Amino acid sequence: MLVNIFGSRRQYFYFCLAAGATITCLLNLALFTNIEKHTIQIPGLGEFLIPYNHAPGHYAKDNHPIQLLMEEADHQWQKYERSHSTNFRDVVAKYRKTNGRHPPPGFKEWYLFARKNKVYDVDNFQQIYDDLRPFWAIPPAEIRKMAASLQESKGIAGIRVRDHQVVSDPNGWRAETLSHSIERIAKYLPDMDIAMNTLDQPRVMATYEDIQGYLKIEARNKTMFEFPVDKFTPDMGYLYSENNSASIDPAWFSVAGKPYMEFAQESCPPNSPARNDNITTEEIEKLYKTPVGGFIANFTGSSDLCTVGPVLGDQHGFLFSASSNIITRKLLPVFGECKVSVNNDILFPANMYFLKDPRYVFNPRHDYSWDYKDDSLLWRGVTSGGIQVEDNWQRLHRQRFVHMTNATEMNSQSVSILSQDMEHRYQPMDFQPAEFATSYFDVGFTEAWGCIPDCSFYNNVWTYKKPKDFSEQFRAKYLVDIDGHSFSGRWRAFHQSKSLGLKATIFREWHDSRLLAWRHFVPMDNMYGDLYSLMTYFIGVNSSQPNAPHDAISPGPSIPSHDFEARVIATQSREWAQLALRDEDLEIYLYLLLLEYGRIIDDNRDVLGYAGDGSELAEFDVSYQLTSPL
Numbered sequence: 001m002l003v004n005i006f007g008s009r010r011q012y013f014y015f016c017l018a019a020g021a022t023i024t025c026l027l028n029l030a031l032f033t034n035i036e037k038h039t040i041q042i043p044g045l046g047e048f049l050i051p052y053n054h055a056p057g058h059y060a061k062d063n064h065p066i067q068l069l070m071e072e073a074d075h076q077w078q079k080y081e082r083s084h085s086t087n088f089r090d091v092v093a094k095y096r097k098t099n100g101r102h103p104p105p106g107f108k109e110w111y112l113f114a115r116k117n118k119v120y121d122v123d124n125f126q127q128i129y130d131d132l133r134p135f136w137a138i139p140p141a142e143i144r145k146m147a148a149s150l151q152e153s154k155g156i157a158g159i160r161v162r163d164h165q166v167v168s169d170p171n172g173w174r175a176e177t178l179s180h181s182i183e184r185i186a187k188y189l190p191d192m193d194i195a196m197n198t199l200d201q202p203r204v205m206a207t208y209e210d211i212q213g214y215l216k217i218e219a220r221n222k223t224m225f226e227f228p229v230d231k232f233t234p235d236m237g238y239l240y241s242e243n244n245s246a247s248i249d250p251a252w253f254s255v256a257g258k259p260y261m262e263f264a265q266e267s268c269p270p271n272s273p274a275r276n277d278n279i280t281t282e283e284i285e286k287l288y289k290t291p292v293g294g295f296i297a298n299f300t301g302s303s304d305l306c307t308v309g310p311v312l313g314d315q316h317g318f319l320f321s322a323s324s325n326i327i328t329r330k331l332l333p334v335f336g337e338c339k340v341s342v343n344n345d346i347l348f349p350a351n352m353y354f355l356k357d358p359r360y361v362f363n364p365r366h367d368y369s370w371d372y373k374d375d376s377l378l379w380r381g382v383t384s385g386g387i388q389v390e391d392n393w394q395r396l397h398r399q400r401f402v403h404m405t406n407a408t409e410m411n412s413q414s415v416s417i418l419s420q421d422m423e424h425r426y427q428p429m430d431f432q433p434a435e436f437a438t439s440y441f442d443v444g445f446t447e448a449w450g451c452i453p454d455c456s457f458y459n460n461v462w463t464y465k466k467p468k469d470f471s472e473q474f475r476a477k478y479l480v481d482i483d484g485h486s487f488s489g490r491w492r493a494f495h496q497s498k499s500l501g502l503k504a505t506i507f508r509e510w511h512d513s514r515l516l517a518w519r520h521f522v523p524m525d526n527m528y529g530d531l532y533s534l535m536t537y538f539i540g541v542n543s544s545q546p547n548a549p550h551d552a553i554s555p556g557p558s559i560p561s562h563d564f565e566a567r568v569i570a571t572q573s574r575e576w577a578q579l580a581l582r583d584e585d586l587e588i589y590l591y592l593l594l595l596e597y598g599r600i601i602d603d604n605r606d607v608l609g610y611a612g613d614g615s616e617l618a619e620f621d622v623s624y625q626l627t628s629p630l
C-alpha cells in the first residue's frame with residue numbers, strides 16, 4: 001500500500017515532484033482520499049494536502065514543480081470556496097463545530113454589520129481563535145488585571161473602552177489610529193482595557209511547555225452551556241483606573257542584539273529542528289521545500305522559526321541584530337500588528353492599513369494592465385532590518401537580497417535553476433545570472449539607515465537608487481516584499497495591484513489565514529535560494545542567447561516564459577484582495593476580535609454566547625443575497 005511505503009502524504013507528494021510522474025501520482029492520490037479523513041483547513045495555515053479530484057487547470061501543462069504547486073493551491077482554494085457560508089445559520093453552525101463553543105455575545109449584530117459592509121468571507125477568522133485560545137486557561141479577572149496593569153507599561157499604549165466610548169488619551173500615532181478604529185465600533189463592545197504594543201517587534205513569547213499546558217486546560221474546559229446569556233456582564237472589577245495601584249510585573253527583558261533563537265527555541269516543540277542540534281540544513285529544507293527546484297511547498301513552514309530558525313538564526317536582522325526587542329515569557333494579553341511563529345501576541349490589522357499613507361496605499365488610478373507592465377522585478381527600500389555594523393551587514397536579510405540581485409556581485413557566481421532538457425523535462429542546471437539580473441532586475445537601496453557608528457562602511461558597497469513612488473512601482477510585473485525591522489506595510493497594496501507579489505518573511509499578520517501561497521502570491525525562501533529559479537520560470541530564458549561566457553561549449557539553459565501563470569496568480573490575488581482585504585474587512589476583523597476578547601475577560605465567559613441557531617436572519621440573508629453584488 002502506498003501509504004505504508006511513503007509514510008505520509010507529504011513524502012508521497014515530494015516523491016511525485018521528484019519523479020516528475022505527475023499524472024500517475026495524481027491518479028493514485030485519488031485513492032488516498034478514500035482512506036484518509038479530510039478536515040477543512042484554512043488556506044495559509046500550512047496544511048498542504050495532496051491534490052485529488054483534480055480538475056484540468058487553465059494553464060499549459062509542462063510538468064514544472066511550480067505548475068503542481070499552483071494546481072495544489074487551486075485545489076485547496078476550491079475546497080475553501082465550497083466550504084464558505086452564505087447565511088447566518090451556516091456561520092453559526094460552523095462556528096460551533098470549529099470552536100466547540102457558542103459564538104460570543106453580540107455575534108448577531110456583528111454578522112449584520114459584516115453583511116452590511118458587504119463581507120464576502122464571513123466565517124473564517126481562524127487567526128483570532130488561535131491567538132486567543134491559550135487565554136481560556138487564564139481566569140478572566142487575571143487577564144483584566146494584567147491588561148489594566150499593562151496600560152502604563154513600557155512600550156505599551158493603553159486603550160480603554162468604558163460605557164461604549166474610548167476614554168483613554170491616545171499617545172502616539174499607533175494608539176491614535178487604533179483608538180479611532182475602536183471608536184467606530186465601541187458601541188458594540190463591553191468595557192475593556194486593551195494593551196497595544198507600540199514597538200515594531202512582537203512582545204510575548206511564552207514557553208512551549210506553558211502554552212501546551214494552557215491549551216490542554218482550554219480543550220478540557222470547552223463547553224456549550226445549554227442556555228447561554230447573549231450579554232456581557234456589566235461592572236466587572238479590576239479594570240484600569242487612575243487610582244488603581246494594583247500592578248503585575250510584566251517581567252519584560254531585552255533580547256535586542258542577542259541571538260533570538262536562543263530564546264525562541266524554548267517556545268518550540270522538543271522534537272523540532274530548533275531544539276535539535278544535529279539536524280542539517282538539507283534535512284530542514286526538506287520540511288518545507290520541493291526537492292526539485294527548492295520552491296516553497298509549505299509557506300507556514302518556511303516562516304516557522306521552530307523549523308527554519310537554525311538556518312535563519314544569523315541571516316535575518318530581527319533574529320540577531322534587532323534594534324529594540326523587549327519580550328516577556330508571561331502570557332500577557334498584548335495586542336500587536338505582527339509576530340513571529342513563537343510569539344503569543346494577539347494580532348490585529350496593522351495600524352498602517354488604516355492610515356491613508358501614500359507610501360502604502362494602493363490607488364487604482366496608478367496601476368497598469370499586465371500587458372503594459374515591464375518584465376521586471378522591482379524592489380526599493382532603506383537598509384533597515386537590524387542594527388548594522390561594519391562586519392555584520394552581509395548577514396542582514398535586505399542586504400543579502402540586494403546583493404543577490406546585483407549583476408556585478410553575481411558576475412562570477414552561478415546558481416542552480418530548473419531548465420528544460422531535450423525532452424522538455426525540467427532538470428537542475430547551473431546558471432550564471434549576471435546578465436539576467438541586468439536585464440530584468442531593478443533592485444536597490446534608497447538610503448542607508450541604522451548603522452553604528454555611521455553608514456560610511458557602505459560607501460563603496462551600494463549605489464543608492466532613486467525612491468520610486470508607489471504609482472511608479474506598479475510599472476513592474478514582479479514586486480518583491482521582504483521584511484524590514486518587522487513586517488512590511490506594502491503587502492496589502494501589492495495584492496490589490498495588477499502586479500504579482502513575491503513574498504519572503506518570518507512575520508505573521510492578521511490576514512495570513514486568508515492568503516494562500518501559489519494562489520494569491522509567490523512564496524520565496526528567506527534565504528532567496530529560489531529567486532533565480534522563480535524568475536527564470538516566469539520570465540523565461542532564451543537558449544540561443546547562452547548566458548554562459550560566449551566561448552562556452554554547452555548551450556545555456558532554456559526555459560519558456562510563464563508570463564501567463566504569473567498573470568493568473570496576479571489576477572487571483574487582486575480579485576481576492578477586492579473581496580477579502582478591503583478597508584471594511586479590517587474593521588470586521590477588529591470587531592469580532594474585540595467581541596471575543598470581551599468574552600474571554602468576562603467572569604461569566606463560560607455561560608456567555610449567542611444562543612440561537614441563526615435561523616432568525618433567514619429573511620435578511622435572502623434579501624441580502626438579492627441585493628448583494630456577489
Ligand SMILES: *[C@@H]1O[C@H](CO)[C@@H](O)[C@H](O)[C@H]1NC(C)=O
Pocket residue numbers: 136137138139217221606
Ligand atoms: C473550567 O471550567 C470550570 C467549570 O465551568 C470553571 O469552574 C473553571 O474556572 C474553568 N477554568 C478556567 C481556567 O477557565
Ligand SMILES: *[C@@H]1O[C@H](CO)[C@@H](O)[C@H](O)[C@H]1NC(C)=O
Pocket residue numbers: 241242243
Ligand atoms: C481618583 O481619586 C481622586 C481623589 O480621591 C478622585 O478625585 C478621582 O475621581 C479618582 N479617579 C477615579 C478614576 O476613580
Ligand SMILES: *[C@@H]1O[C@H](CO)[C@@H](O)[C@H](O)[C@H]1NC(C)=O
Pocket residue numbers: 275276277278
Ligand atoms: C547528536 O548526535 C550525537 C551523536 O550521534 C548524539 O550522541 C546526540 O545525542 C545527538 N544530539 C541530539 C540533540 O540529538
Ligand SMILES: *[C@@H]1O[C@H](CO)[C@@H](O)[C@H](O)[C@H]1NC(C)=O
Pocket residue numbers: 010046047048049298300301302304307
Ligand atoms: C507546514 O508547516 C507547518 C509549520 O511548521 C506545520 O505545522 C505543518 O504540519 C506543515 N504541513 C505539512 C503538510 O507538512
Ligand SMILES: *[C@@H]1O[C@H](CO)[C@@H](O)[C@H](O)[C@H]1NC(C)=O
Pocket residue numbers: 402406407408409443444445460461462463464
Ligand atoms: C552592485 O555591486 C557593485 C560592486 O560591489 C557596487 O559597486 C554597486 O554599487 C552595486 N549596485 C547597487 C545597486 O547597489
Ligand SMILES: *[C@@H]1O[C@H](CO)[C@@H](O)[C@H](O)[C@H]1NC(C)=O
Pocket residue numbers: 542543544545
Ligand atoms: C532568442 O534569441 C535569438 C538571438 O538573440 C533571437 O533571434 C530570437 O528571436 C530569440 N527568441 C525569443 C523567443 O525571444
